[in-house]
Amino acid sequence: MLSILFLLVGTILAAASANPIALLPSYANPTTAHGQPGRGTISLTQIRNKAFIRNGPLDLAKTYHKYNIPLPADLAAAVARHRQPSRPKRSSDAHGSAETTPGPHDVEYLTTISIGTPPQNLSINIDTGSSDLWVFSAETTSSEVKGQTVYDPSLSSTAAQLQGATWQISYGDGSSSGGDVYLDRVALGGLTVAAQAVECARNVSGEFTADGSSDGLMGLGFGVINMVKPVRQKTFFENLQAGLDEAVFTADLKHGMPGRYNFGYVDSSAYTGDITYVPINSTDGYWGWTSPGYAVGSGAFKDEAIVGIADTGTTLLLLPSDIVADYYRQVDGAKYERNQGGYVFGCDVALPDFAFGVGHTAGGSPAMIKIPGKYVNYAPVGGSSTKCYGGIQSNDFIGASIFGDLALKAAFVVFDGGNMRIGWASK
Numbered sequence: 001m002l003s004i005l006f007l008l009v010g011t012i013l014a015a016a017s018a019n020p021i022a023l024l025p026s027y028a029n030p031t032t033a034h035g036q037p038g039r040g041t042i043s044l045t046q047i048r049n050k051a052f053i054r055n056g057p058l059d060l061a062k063t064y065h066k067y068n069i070p071l072p073a074d075l076a077a078a079v080a081r082h083r084q085p086s087r088p089k090r091s092s093d094a095h096g097s098a099e100t101t102p103g104p105h106d107v108e109y110l111t112t113i114s115i116g117t118p119p120q121n122l123s124i125n126i127d128t129g130s131s132d133l134w135v136f137s138a139e140t141t142s143s144e145v146k147g148q149t150v151y152d153p154s155l156s157s158t159a160a161q162l163q164g165a166t167w168q169i170s171y172g173d174g175s176s177s178g179g180d181v182y183l184d185r186v187a188l189g190g191l192t193v194a195a196q197a198v199e200c201a202r203n204v205s206g207e208f209t210a211d212g213s214s215d216g217l218m219g220l221g222f223g224v225i226n227m228v229k230p231v232r233q234k235t236f237f238e239n240l241q242a243g244l245d246e247a248v249f250t251a252d253l254k255h256g257m258p259g260r261y262n263f264g265y266v267d268s269s270a271y272t273g274d275i276t277y278v279p280i281n282s283t284d285g286y287w288g289w290t291s292p293g294y295a296v297g298s299g300a301f302k303d304e305a306i307v308g309i310a311d312t313g314t315t316l317l318l319l320p321s322d323i324v325a326d327y328y329r330q331v332d333g334a335k336y337e338r339n340q341g342g343y344v345f346g347c348d349v350a351l352p353d354f355a356f357g358v359g360h361t362a363g364g365s366p367a368m369i370k371i372p373g374k375y376v377n378y379a380p381v382g383g384s385s386t387k388c389y390g391g392i393q394s395n396d397f398i399g400a401s402i403f404g405d406l407a408l409k410a411a412f413v414v415f416d417g418g419n420m421r422i423g424w425a426s427k
């Protein structure tokens with residue numbers, strides 16, 4: 001319940017739109033505050049401000065704020081939605097595009113997002129292999145912040161803490177992070193979600209601290225594996241999806257140069273030939289799909305189903321060990337080195353292309369995505385200028401293949417949430 005504030009005369013007109021009862025001065029018959037006539041006094045007549053539109057959530061939220069009580073999740077979301085329209089208009093706003101920039105050796109691709117009001121710009125790793133948007137924050141243990149830009153919800157007028165919510169996540173490379181949650185405005189590529197769950201790190205593992213270029217991750221997997229407790233939160237794409245012209249986002253990563261993530265449309269100028277679509281299996285929360293097989297260099301296509309995920313958050317292409325061995329048999333001097341954790345070769349060696357199939361053989365040959373051999377030279381191994389590490393490695397102990405950035409940057413990829421399918425095209 002709003003407590004009706006008696007305002008000083010000077011602020012009456014400015015405040016009228018914010019309060020249900022406008023206080024209008026009446027100079028005609030001066031009386032005391034209790035209605036008794038007196039000299040030099042003023043009486044204030046109350047009239048209802050017909051321009052005031054009652055808003056229950058906002059009224060209730062004012063009471064919570066008055067007593068410094070964090071807002072319950074639903075109320076926080078209602079307040080954030082009231083402050084900012086959450087659904088993009090179905091016109092020019094229903095699609096967006098953002099440049100993404102590779103780190104050294106294309107180890108990751110970083111994209112700018114803005115969070116809060118006024119906007120705080122952070123550089124994040126878009127990761128289709130997870131489903132949490134988490135960022136370095138003002139709450140992150142200071143010794144674990146080394147060069148990252150942090151999000152500070154206390155500086156955002158649209159931030160509302162999600163009461164009681166926490167998160168903790170671990171990734172395939174052993175890295176991890178965890179903290180609490182705010183709802184705030186998040187914008188990417190011209191698209192905005194008014195009440196996006198922004199997971200603020202209180203702790204991050206050394207791998208994240210050591211990467212001063214990345215201020216966090218935006219997971220674009222499926223919300224079923226979002227790690228917020230007690231209530232999982234939707235991804236940025238899931239929150240946008242219904243308002244997009246097309247319920248898709250596309251990844252156009254490039255080798256050693258900036259690429260783009262688009263949302264809500266398929267840019268027909270970004271690829272050659274046709275897009276071949278195959279169904280995805282999102283049961284495990286990933287963009288899971290099956291390739292029908294592969295070819296090494298100019299060799300024949302080999303029918304061997306490759307069950308994997310399309311994962312922008314993994315650098316390399318991780319495949320069954322028999323396929324990996326088949327590839328490196330075509331590389332002079334290549335060998336598996338345990339102490340390097342994979343196949344290595346001379347940095348100047350000729351590398352054959354690697355192609356993987358998309359679509360079923362079904363009599364006709366499948367569409368093929370060809371990874372140029374030069375892409376497979378990932379980087380020199382630590383301390384050497386002559387020995388290089390392969391970009392194709394084994395998926396041993398993972399349980400599925402991972403079509404990471406090495407594969408994705410050879411293609412234009414459509415992540416089609418509307419039709420639960422993934423599309424691959426050459427470019």
Ligand SMILES: C[C@@H](SC(=N)N)c1ccc(Cl)cc1
Nearest residue numbers: 129130171172311313314398
């Ligand atoms: C799904 C990715 S992790 C990610 N993209 N956030 C993954 C899982 C397990 C291994 Cl071993 C390597 C990579």
